[in-house]
Amino acid sequence: MISPKPVTTPAPAFAPPQRKLMGPGPSDIYPEVLAALSRPTVGHLDPEFVRMMDELRVLTQYAFQTDNRLTMVVSAPGSAGMETCFVNLVEAGDQVIVCRNGVFGGRMVENVERCGGIPIVVDFPWGSPVDPNKVEDALKSHPEARILAFVHAETSTGARSDAQTLCALAQQYNCLTIVDAVTSLAGVPVLVDEWGIDAIYSGSQKCLSCVPGLSPVSLSERAVARIQQRKNKVQSWFLDLSLVMQYWGDGLVGSKRSYHHTAPVNTLYAMHEALRILQTEGLENSWNRHQRCHERLRDGLEALGFRYLVDIEYRLPQLNAVFLPAGVTDEANLRRRLLDEFNLEVGSGLGDLSGKIWRIGLMGYSARPENVDFCLDAIGSVLS
Numbered sequence: 001m002i003s004p005k006p007v008t009t010p011a012p013a014f015a016p017p018q019r020k021l022m023g024p025g026p027s028d029i030y031p032e033v034l035a036a037l038s039r040p041t042v043g044h045l046d047p048e049f050v051r052m053m054d055e056l057r058v059l060t061q062y063a064f065q066t067d068n069r070l071t072m073v074v075s076a077p078g079s080a081g082m083e084t085c086f087v088n089l090v091e092a093g094d095q096v097i098v099c100r101n102g103v104f105g106g107r108m109v110e111n112v113e114r115c116g117g118i119p120i121v122v123d124f125p126w127g128s129p130v131d132p133n134k135v136e137d138a139l140k141s142h143p144e145a146r147i148l149a150f151v152h153a154e155t156s157t158g159a160r161s162d163a164q165t166l167c168a169l170a171q172q173y174n175c176l177t178i179v180d181a182v183t184s185l186a187g188v189p190v191l192v193d194e195w196g197i198d199a200i201y202s203g204s205q206k207c208l209s210c211v212p213g214l215s216p217v218s219l220s221e222r223a224v225a226r227i228q229q230r231k232n233k234v235q236s237w238f239l240d241l242s243l244v245m246q247y248w249g250d251g252l253v254g255s256k257r258s259y260h261h262t263a264p265v266n267t268l269y270a271m272h273e274a275l276r277i278l279q280t281e282g283l284e285n286s287w288n289r290h291q292r293c294h295e296r297l298r299d300g301l302e303a304l305g306f307r308y309l310v311d312i313e314y315r316l317p318q319l320n321a322v323f324l325p326a327g328v329t330d331e332a333n334l335r336r337r338l339l340d341e342f343n344l345e346v347g348s349g350l351g352d353l354s355g356k357i358w359r360i361g362l363m364g365y366s367a368r369p370e371n372v373d374f375c376l377d378a379i380g381s382v383l384s
């Protein structure tokens with residue numbers, strides 16, 4: 001007889017603590033989004049689900065401010081959105097100019113290499129934005145380059161780069177652009193059509209305040225044309241947009257769909273709800289709310305002796321990277337106390353900034369004045 005190994009200790013149900021998430025992501029989830037997750041699961045080709053996906057595309061187009069038909073939600077986290085853009089657009093031997101001013105620019109370099117492309121890396125100090133002058137020098141000295149890739153909002157440092165200027169430069173030098181908007185989307189303006197962005201990806205769990213695990217993506221007609229001219233198949237079967245689009249449809253409402261993979265049905269309900277909340281609030285109100293909360297937090301943090309890593313004109317409201325007050329040496333212990341005593345999560349520094357800075361997130365539903373005040377009180381209390 002076939003029998004499984006006996007269970008010695010039955011697993012208890014997991015009861016997560018109720019935290020306040022004020023780190024680099026995930027952010028607190030909107031209650032309506034959590035409720036949407038528990039709605040009845042339907043088939044991933046159910047006509048009602050397909051109708052929801054059509055709406056989801058329109059909502060995603062609103063978030064990105066684009067009419068791009070190739071706009072969809074990748075069934076995997078932001079890193080998969082990044083990979084979708086690179087594997088579809090970069091072919092072996094392609095030169096790609098990659099701007100690196102933090103962790104995520106470094107991941108773009110990795111992506112180019114793994115696609116067989118040739119990365120031309122332009123480095124900037126961590127905490128600084130990408131300098132368009134240095135990018136123009138690279139574009140001039142590499143006339144063969146086909147793509148310019150950069151991170152709009154570098155979550156490892158809290159620096160915002162000038163996406164509009166960088167995209168205009170790329171066009172001037174005949175390059176497509178790949179833009180990381182994982183942390184920027186809904187927190188600061190991201191205008192895909194107006195700025196002429198060719199390929200952009202974001203994440204569900206930052207300023208959209210949806211559960212982690214999805215990545216909205218959008219590609220311009222120029223990017224689609226580049227994919228159609230590929231000499232070789234995309235090396236990733238799962239992320240090959242020519243296949244994925246057979247499931248998402250060709251961008252026309254009600255277009256025919258066929259099975260590619262089983263969509264994360266309930267997670268997509270959650271995304272639909274998060275984007276609906278964004279649409280109802282309005283992008284401009286969302287940007288302003290993030291900015292107001294940032295200013296409130298900044299005043300309080302500076303009064304406690306924290307100093308910002310990034311110069312004021314390049315600071316992201318949704319990601320506050322701050323040096324600890326002079327004399328504070330046990331930052332890991334303080335963060336642990338914030339978690340244990342206040343159920344408050346803030347982020348640590350990465351790389352060279354590890355142990356030196358905190359990254360305090362004000363993303364999506366977390367960006368509320370009462371959270372700012374709670375966070376300042378908690379930090380004041382553990383510092384004293």
Ligand SMILES: *Cc1c(COP(=O)(O)O)cnc(C)c1O
Pocket residue numbers: 025077078079080082104151153154155180181182183203204212213
């Ligand atoms: C969080 C983040 C990612 C990766 O997203 P995951 O959902 O963690 O895979 C990529 N780029 C930036 C700028 C990010 O902040």
